[in-house]
Amino acid sequence: MTDFVQLLVAGVAIGSIYAMTAIGFVLLWQTSGTINFAQGEFVVLPAFTMVLFLIVFRLPFAAALLGTVLVSMLLLGVLVHKVLVARLLRMGVLPLVIATIGLSLFIRYSLQQFWTAQALPFPSLFARAPIRLGTIVLPWEELMNVLFAGAVIGALQLFITRTKLGWAMQAVAQNRTLAEVLGLEVSRLVTLTFVLNAALTAVAAVLIAPVYLVKYDIGVALGLKAFYAAIIGGFNQIRGALLGGLLVGLVETLSGAYISGPFRDAFALAILIAVLLLKPEGLWGVKEEWSS
Amino acid sequence: MPLLEIQDLTKHFFRFSALRMVSLGVEPGELLGIIGPNGSGKTTLFHCVTGVLRPSGGQVRFKGEDITGLTADKVYRRGIARTFQLIQIFPEMTVLENMLMAAQERTGTLLGRLCRREKAEETDRAMRRLEFLGIASLKDTPGSNLSYGQQKLLDFGMALMPEPEVILLDEPLAGVNPTMITNLVGHILELNGRGQTFVVIEHNMEVVMSLCRRIIVLSEGERIAEGTPAEVADNPLVLDAYFGR
Amino acid sequence: MTGTRRTVLAAALVVCVLAPLAFEQYKLYVASLTLVYLVLAIGLNLTLGYAGQISLGHAAFMAFGAYAVAILGQRGLPFELGLGLGGALAFGWGLVVGFPALKVKHHYLAMVTLGFNIIVFLVLRNWEGLTGGSFGISGVARPAWGPISFASDRAYYLYILGWAAVVVASAYWILSSRWGRAFRAIRENEMRAAVVGVSLRAYKVMAFAIGAAYAGIGGALFAPLLGYIDPGAFTLDRSIQFLMMVVMGGLGRFEGPFIGAVVVTVLPEILRASEGLYLIIYALAVMLMMLFMPKGLVGLWDRAVTRLGRARVMPGTR
Numbered sequence: 001m002t003d004f005v006q007l008l009v010a011g012v013a014i015g016s017i018y019a020m021t022a023i024g025f026v027l028l029w030q031t032s033g034t035i036n037f038a039q040g041e042f043v044v045l046p047a048f049t050m051v052l053f054l055i056v057f058r059l060p061f062a063a064a065l066l067g068t069v070l071v072s073m074l075l076l077g078v079l080v081h082k083v084l085v086a087r088l089l090r091m092g093v094l095p096l097v098i099a100t101i102g103l104s105l106f107i108r109y110s111l112q113q114f115w116t117a118q119a120l121p122f123p124s125l126f127a128r129a130p131i132r133l134g135t136i137v138l139p140w141e142e143l144m145n146v147l148f149a150g151a152v153i154g155a156l157q158l159f160i161t162r163t164k165l166g167w168a169m170q171a172v173a174q175n176r177t178l179a180e181v182l183g184l185e186v187s188r189l190v191t192l193t194f195v196l197n198a199a200l201t202a203v204a205a206v207l208i209a210p211v212y213l214v215k216y217d218i219g220v221a222l223g224l225k226a227f228y229a230a231i232i233g234g235f236n237q238i239r240g241a242l243l244g245g246l247l248v249g250l251v252e253t254l255s256g257a258y259i260s261g262p263f264r265d266a267f268a269l270a271i272l273i274a275v276l277l278l279k280p281e282g283l284w285g286v287k288e289e290w291s292s
Numbered sequence: 293m294p295l296l297e298i299q300d301l302t303k304h305f306f307r308f309s310a311l312r313m314v315s316l317g318v319e320p321g322e323l324l325g326i327i328g329p330n331g332s333g334k335t336t337l338f339h340c341v342t343g344v345l346r347p348s349g350g351q352v353r354f355k356g357e358d359i360t361g362l363t364a365d366k367v368y369r370r371g372i373a374r375t376f377q378l379i380q381i382f383p384e385m386t387v388l389e390n391m392l393m394a395a396q397e398r399t400g401t402l403l404g405r406l407c408r409r410e411k412a413e414e415t416d417r418a419m420r421r422l423e424f425l426g427i428a429s430l431k432d433t434p435g436s437n438l439s440y441g442q443q444k445l446l447d448f449g450m451a452l453m454p455e456p457e458v459i460l461l462d463e464p465l466a467g468v469n470p471t472m473i474t475n476l477v478g479h480i481l482e483l484n485g486r487g488q489t490f491v492v493i494e495h496n497m498e499v500v501m502s503l504c505r506r507i508i509v510l511s512e513g514e515r516i517a518e519g520t521p522a523e524v525a526d527n528p529l530v531l532d533a534y535f536g537r
Numbered sequence: 538m539t540g541t542r543r544t545v546l547a548a549a550l551v552v553c554v555l556a557p558l559a560f561e562q563y564k565l566y567v568a569s570l571t572l573v574y575l576v577l578a579i580g581l582n583l584t585l586g587y588a589g590q591i592s593l594g595h596a597a598f599m600a601f602g603a604y605a606v607a608i609l610g611q612r613g614l615p616f617e618l619g620l621g622l623g624g625a626l627a628f629g630w631g632l633v634v635g636f637p638a639l640k641v642k643h644h645y646l647a648m649v650t651l652g653f654n655i656i657v658f659l660v661l662r663n664w665e666g667l668t669g670g671s672f673g674i675s676g677v678a679r680p681a682w683g684p685i686s687f688a689s690d691r692a693y694y695l696y697i698l699g700w701a702a703v704v705v706a707s708a709y710w711i712l713s714s715r716w717g718r719a720f721r722a723i724r725e726n727e728m729r730a731a732v733v734g735v736s737l738r739a740y741k742v743m744a745f746a747i748g749a750a751y752a753g754i755g756g757a758l759f760a761p762l763l764g765y766i767d768p769g770a771f772t773l774d775r776s777i778q779f780l781m782m783v784v785m786g787g788l789g790r791f792e793g794p795f796i797g798a799v800v801v802t803v804l805p806e807i808l809r810a811s812e813g814l815y816l817i818i819y820a821l822a823v824m825l826m827m828l829f830m831p832k833g834l835v836g837l838w839d840r841a842v843t844r845l846g847r848a849r850v851m852p853g854t855r
Contacts, residue, residue, distance in 0.1 A: 035647065037777070087828060093591075095831035098784045101777055102823030109816040224773065228655070231648045269659045276652045277637060342732060363738075364731035380729040382722055393722050396715050397734030405715035450733065 002135045007253050013142035014211065015249020016149035020204040021222060022229035022241035022248075023153065024197035029235060030173035031193040034085060035097050038104035040223025042198065045107055046072040046205035047214045051120050065206060072202035077195035085194065086187060104219065112216040122209035145207050152203050153242060156196070160238070169193060232275050234285025243284050247271075293356065295320045295489055296341070296372070296458055301350035303336055303513075310336040312513040313350070318458060323484045324491045325504030327524075329534055332510040334493045335377055338460050342374050343367040355457070369398055373456035375447045377463045377493075383436035387427065387446055390435055391418035394453035421449050425479065441472045448476065452483075461492045465499060477503060501525065509533065541846035546792065554698060558691060566762065569694045571802040572701045573758045578782040578794035579708050580751025585780075586789035587712065588744030589724035594634065594650035596775035597657035598627040598749040602756030603766045607674040608667065610761075616680035620700075620757035627753025631746035639738050654776050661768035673767025677760045697758050704751055711747065712791065720744055724789060785826055787835025796834045 021043060028034045036042070046068050053064035084103065088096040130139045160166035171179045172189050180186050212218050225248055233244015255267045275283060294317030303311040311333045318324050326334050339345040341352050343364035352360045359367055373394075382390050395414050396405065422428040425445045430438065438446065444464065451459050461480075465473050477499060484490055494500045500507065501521040509517040509524060511533035517524055524530055557568035581595050602623030609619040634653050661668050668674065679688045680696055687696040711717060719740050722730035731737050760766050778801060786797025804822065808815035830836055 084824065084828070088831060091831040094585075094780075094784050094788065095827045098781055099824050099827040101781060102820045102827065106817060106820035106824065109820060113813045113817060220774075224655075227648075227651065231652055235648065269656055272652050272656060276649055344728065344732065363736075364728075365734045365736045368732055368734040374732065376729075380726055380732075382725040382729065384725055385718075385721065389718065393718060393730075393735075394733045396718065397736070402736070402739055405719070406711065407714070454734070 005136050006138065007257050009138055009142050011250035011253035012246060013145040014253060015246035016146050017204050017208045018225050018229050018248050019242045019245025020149055020153065020200050021226040022233065022245040023238055024200040025226045026230050026235060026238060026241040027193050028197050031169055032085065032089060032190045033093060037097060037100040038107060039226050040219030041104045041107040042076050042201040043205045043208065043222050044111065044216065044219040045076065046202035047209045048111055048115060050206055050209060051122065051214055068206065069199055069202045072198040073195045077198035078191060081191045081194040108216055108219060117216060119213040119215040122214050124210050148207060232271060232283060234282025236285050240282045240284040294318055295355060297353040298341065299351045301340055301352065302348045303340055303345060304348045309513050314515050316508050316515065318489060318491055320489055321487050322489060322506060323504050325500045325507040326491060326493045326510060327500055327507060328510035333513040334510055335462055338374060338462055342372060342460065365397065371457040372460065373451040373454055374460035375451050375462055375464060377466065379443045379447050381435045381443055381446055384434055386432045386434055388418055388431040390446055391422065391449055391453055394450035398454045418453065421452050425449050441468055444468055458489045458491065461490060463493055463495065465494060465496045473499065541842060545842050545845055557694060562690065565690050565694055567802065567806055569697055569762055571798050572697045573755050573762065574782065574802050575794055575798040576701055576704045576758065577752050577755035577779055578798045579704055580748040580755065581779045581783045582794045583708065584744045584748030586783055586793060587720040587724060588741060590741055590744055591647045592650045593647050593776050594654035595752050595779045596771040597654045598631060598752035599756035599759065600657055600661060600771040601627040601630065602753035603760040604668055606757040606760045607677045607766055610678040620754060623757045624750045624753040628746050628750040631749025632742055635742035635745035639741055651773065654773055658768055658772055661771065671768065673765060675765040677764050677766065679761040700754065700758055704754060781823065785833055787833025790835045792838055793833055793835050796838060800834060
């Protein structure tokens with residue numbers, strides 16, 4: 001029982017990080033039709049940036065975090081959008097997909113080549129004694145992860161549903177042409193989405209760095225998990241990405257502990273097959289009106 | 293017996309009712325007009341009949357057979373062809389290829405289509421129709437290079453290719469210049485004279501009133517009137533639908 | 538295709554095909570690999586370029602062919618049997634994947650096929666009894682017809698060439714048939730295609746299945762190249778490689794896969810000289826290619842062919 005609760009919390013903790021990555025991914029998909037194959041690298045780059053600010057420049061944590069988020073928003077938000085996305089979007093989905101693949105390779109191998117191929121240790125952010133509830137030991141880190149991620153996602157949700165800008169983004173996501181006709185500056189809103197995604201991945205980076213360590217190739221697994229979370233959770237709802245990410249984290253942690261060897265994979269497999277066959281739009285996704 | 297029979301056809305989009313219990317019949321050889329203000333469900337009606345949308349309720353019978361809810365390709369193969377309000381052609385294919393495309397799936401089997409090559413007969417048929425419409429010289433032009441009027445004619449030509457029993461024309465005259473209008477109307481009349489059944493959605497009142505002997509009026513998804521052009525023009529419900537509110 | 542194109546393509550093919558016979562070892566390997574990738578790219582081009590169905594699971598179908606050949610080879614059965622079985626299995630699974638793919642809108646298709654890729658990878662890794670699990674299968678035998686053995690690199694290159702020619706010819710035959718036109722109709726205007734009688738279901742599933750079958754054949758030819766296969770060769774990365782080939786080459790164009798396979802296979806090799814930087818340069822090249830030639834490098838090919846065509850007409854112009 002003790003173990004189970006601890007695992008549950010651990011699962012939710014890592015899941016909330018996957019969720020943030022997945023949410024950004026889904027946001028980009030929804031507002032601009034971009035399948036961002038570089039989403040994993042969008043987490044790795046800020047992780048390295050954080051190391052730069054925190055360890056190399058020895059800035060205080062808050063400043064380092066702020067700096068990382070800003071750099072991420074600038075490079076991975078504005079720059080990527082202006083240089084790659086804006087020009088390729090009108091050519092259809094595929095050229096952009098290939099370009100993001102190129103981008104992911106570029107970021108990954110540049111970091112490997114110009115910085116280091118080794119894993120960099122990342123200091124534990126919340127070095128406090130764990131909370132004890134009876135026999136259950138809950139590391140501070142995990143709780144803070146959940147809280148932090150929850151706060152960020154909550155803020156995002158509020159932004160999207162309560163602000164004018166957020167509504168405008170929703171409009172673009174639902175019907176791009178109509179939004180343009182109604183006078184919304186679609187291009188600016190798409191830039192905004194990219195900036196938001198960059199902020200999300202930057203926060204995810206800071207939270208996941210102590211767990212995964214900072215290495216040039218962790219983006220591969222992360223990107224895949226974000227994908228997986230979005231497929232299972234539902235591609236057309238933020239809620240889907242959120243719950244999908246949590247589910248992935250939980251399944252990963254629980255099956256890692258209770259199931260051994262080959263069956264671990266089998267479990268993940270089974271969920272994927274079930275979702276694809278029974279509800280291909282995702283567990284929490286919404287079926288779109290499909291004519292004939 | 294009516295060639296095409298629509299009974300209590302209904303279509304909802306989530307909470308919005310586009311069509312509500314619409315019934316009508318199309319007699320063989322007739323030129324039926326369907327009019328109504330924007331958003332009255334005319335195109336939705338066509339979509340439901342041709343299998344582009346699945347009706348939420350009601351029945352569509354063609355030559356006595358129930359075709360409700362069949363997919364678009366099956367409806368087409370039974371003999372109902374249509375054109376589109378927003379022109380739908382194959383932009384990268386040439387005019388001739390577009391026409392051949394409209395014919396190829398009606399004959400033979402799927403596997404047969406892999407093995408057998410081009411039939412001269414079909415190309416001849418396509419060319420004859422292109423000549424009838426006056427665009428034969430454009431046969432090798434890609435669809436996207438055609439002018440709006442030419443695309444309209446191609447769309448029309450594609451509907452003629454399979455020698456369908458019924459042709460549904462969705463606003464064939466929209467955005468077309470007066471010379472072309474006379475042109476198109478002439479073609480429709482000539483074909484109708486030879487026995488081709490048409491159902492036409494149009495906003496151009498002058499043309500509809502002079503072309504069609506029977507007109508059905510839709511408003512807000514419901515059928516509100518039916519009759520000869522004169523009867524419909526005088527009908528207060530119709531006037532209300534267009535000018536009231 | 539016009540006369541000039543055909544001539545140029547034929548000439549280029551003859552050169553590309555015979556030249557590698559002068560190579561040894563590593564270069565011959567790269568040439569062989571390029572041919573194998575060509576087969577796979579042709580398959581994906583059919584599914585994606587012609588019929589417009591996004592597939593991120595192409596490597597999974599490749600695995601069927603590779604493992605069929607490897608496993609049957611372990612039991613002493615002829616290579617061609619493995620190739621046939623692999624192709625058939627891939628075709629069958631292509632049908633299976635094609636069906637749910639129909640139920641979803643095409644942007645979900647990417648997800649469904651990606652899911653399939655993951656599933657196949659996980660199965661390969663865990664079904665140790667059959668596939669050797671993470672350790673894979675080594676010592677995959679090259680084909681032999683009685684006394685004639687294709688074990689040497691040069692001989693195997695010719696063997697691969699033979700199959701590649703068969704695949705190219707069959708693809709040409711399919712695409713120039715009415716099926717080819719139906720595929721293009723689906724890609725250009727799906728709704729209109731349906732309304733002129735194209736059974737979307739039948740054609741989409743076929744595009745998937747045939748593309749998958751080609752991938753299976755490619756996989757079968759791939760296995761004996763290095764003589765060793767493991768699940769890691771059939772991951773999403775690999776599927777993405779094929780995607781890159783087809784898009785960078787030129788979607789829905791017959792010449793596309795040829796160009797794409799060469800670029801994606803040979804370019805990194807050329808760049809290898811730059812040591813550590815080569816992947817970075819490659820990645821940059823990919824991004825630049827997409828920015829400046831989003832319709833694929835086939836555009837450059839078109840220009841070259843047109844110029845050659847004009848050059849032939851020029852002297853003694855009519």
